[in-house]
Amino acid sequence: MSRRCEAVALIFTAATAAILGLSGCTQQPVIPHNRCGGNSSSEGDDKATSAPGNTELKASGPITQPTKDGTTTFTSPFGPRWGTEHKGVDFAGPVGTPIYAALDGVAVKAGPASGFGNWIVLDSLVDGKPVSTVYGHMFDDGVLVTEGQQVKAGDHIANIGNNGQSTGAHLHFEYWDGGRLQGGTAVDPMTKLGGVPSPASEAGSDSPAIELAASSSSIDCAGFGVAGGGDLKAGSVPPEMEPWFRKAGSICPQIKPSLLAADAKAESGLVRGLTSGSGAQGITQFMPRTFAVYGQDDDGNGKISIWDDGDAIMAQGRYFCAIAAQIDGWIAYGSVKGDPKSLYIASYNAGEGAVKNAGGMPSGGDYTTQTQPYVAKVLAYEAEFASPGGSGELVVSPGSASGSQVVEAARQFLGTPYVWGGGNINGTTGGGFDCSGLTSYAIYKGSGNKITLPRTSEQQWNVGVEIPIDQAQAGDLVFGSWAGTDPGHVGIAIGGGQMIHAPTTGDVVKQAPLQSDMKARRVL
Structure with a gap:
């Protein structure tokens, strides 16, 4: 397999320079493509200002209430609700009501998340064990911390909003033994909050007393205290590589550990010691000249080597983050359009210049036969490495796949x-x-990540068994807009003659009545 190389000079911002560990540089010629040629086979001191990926958690003190007494009302308990499990509890209050950290910890998530609108995930150590607390439904200006920041119990970290899947202004609060992003167990927060104190009322306390996370050479935290690091599913990569994917996936917010692992699988199958016919090397398949720009002695063994897991994976993370900074700039300027993640992957494969010249996803020739399939492969692989709930989506309880x-x-x-x-x-x-x-997403998640539907409505019609439309239950697929024997539309039945669907260009995902011509199939 051959790949194109397109030369382009990147004008570095300070953020890009920081990604590469460059000091005092404002412009640097960068080799835009990690390799030309084929695939070789199919993680101190509280006031330190080091990168969040180098965080080491300290033990938390006692838990406190996440809102002050008298400012909110308990409105919804933990447990079964609306046909599924409510993984937390709700505290209703006016928009802008302060939210406080319940535990000392590090913000490993602070921003948009599906369903939550915005969320904050704090990773903490309680009695030597990992715990996450989750705070949801804030508006954009209601998130007062950033990923990698260290907070103390009682710090003002957010304000109540009514964002995401919310029926009124409130704080949705979760408590996870073992970690929200690491496949832990949600427990009833009220078993932890009963009788604990309200956050202290102090002058000026409504300003977030936040410090940057402390530096440490340790990365043996399996995602705890590493902003972004928890996005890697535990055990999904070889154990020696796991801390490095977590750390490399914490360099910038666009590039997650799961994406890096998926890309490495596409490159080398996560097999060490490989060299392609064109000279691309190691598990990340860098060409030597590109590795010379991005490689550092990350594992501290005294040498910079593409054959070392740490050096190779951290270089992969730096390069992807430099790509993301460049692509995002072009998208903001309007010279490039498309799904950012797909364009990051395409750039890793074919070079940023190819994306720039095409104004988006490159096509034609090798781009159509090699780059586009490569992007599809990496996106498909990412599900294998993504931690359940890493983006705030539904976490399916093991063994409980259901239509609801x-x-x-x-x-x-x-x-x-x-x-x-x-x-x-x-x-x-x-x-x-x-x-x-x-429907592909909903069936995959609702089945516990077991059922993968084909891509189109026509193809999905051939999965499962047809049932009478009047027998359609929550979670069944409903098909309409027929052209002969093929459906032009598909949605998800929710019962009562209603469905959730993505209708058409210019519209949004919505609940609506079933169409008159619809038929149903059960796949779960």
Whole structure:
């Protein structure tokens, strides 16, 4: 397999320079493509200002209430609700009511998340064990911390909003033994909050007393205290590589550990010691000249080597983050259009210049036969490495796949724009879903990540068994807009003659009555 190389000079911002560990540089010629040629086979001191990926957690002190006494009302308990499991508790209060950290910890998530609108995930150590607390439904200006920041119990970290899948202004609060992003167990927060104190009322306390996370050479935290690091599913990569994917996936917010692992699988199958016919080397398949720009002695063994897991994977993370900074700049300027993640992957394969010249996804010749399939492969692989709930989506309880969870998975995205060709089992692409992209995601999540539907409504009609439309239950697929024997549309039945679907261009994911010509199939 041959790949194109397109030369382009990147004008570095300070953020890009920081990604590469460059000091005092404002411009640097960068080799834009990690390799030309084929695939070789199919993680101190509280006031330190080091990168969040180098965080080491300290033990938390006592838990406190996440809102002050008298400012909110308890409105919804933990447990079964609306046909699924409510993984937390709700505290209703006016928009702008302060939210406080319940534990000392590090913000490993702070921003948009499907269903939550915005969320904050704090990772903490309680009695030597990992715990996450989750705070949801804030508006954009209601998130007062950033990923990688260290907080103390009682710090003002957010303000109540009414964002995401919310029926009124409130704080949705979760408590997870073992970690929200690491496949832990949600427990009733009220078993932890009963009788604990309200946050202290102090002058000026409504300003977030936040410090940057402390530096440490340790990365043996398995994602705890590493902003972004928890996005890797535990045990999905070889154990020696796991801490490095977590750390490399914490360099910048666009590039997650799961994406890096998926790309490495596409490159080398996560097999060490490989060299392609064109000279690309190691598990990340860098060409030597590109590795010379991005490689550092990350594992501290005294040498910079593409054959070392740490050096190779951290270089992969730096390069992907430099690509993301460049692509995002072009998208903001309007010279490039498309799904950012797909364009990052395409650039890693074919070079940023190819994306720039095409104004988006490159096509024609090798780009159509090699780069586009490569992008599709990496996106498909990412589900294998993504931590359940890493983007705030529905976490399916083991062994409890059900139609109600299919509906809940779809319900998270009510109001999401329709995007033709958008969506897959990992969620939205290009900022939205089309009809079959939504059903693909909902069935995959609701089945406990077991059932992968084909991409189009016509193909999905051939999965499962047909049932009378009047027998359609929550989670069944419903098909309409027929052209002969092929359906032109698909949605998800929710019962009562209603469905959730992504209708058409210019519209959004919504609940609506079933169409008059619809038929139903049961796949779960």
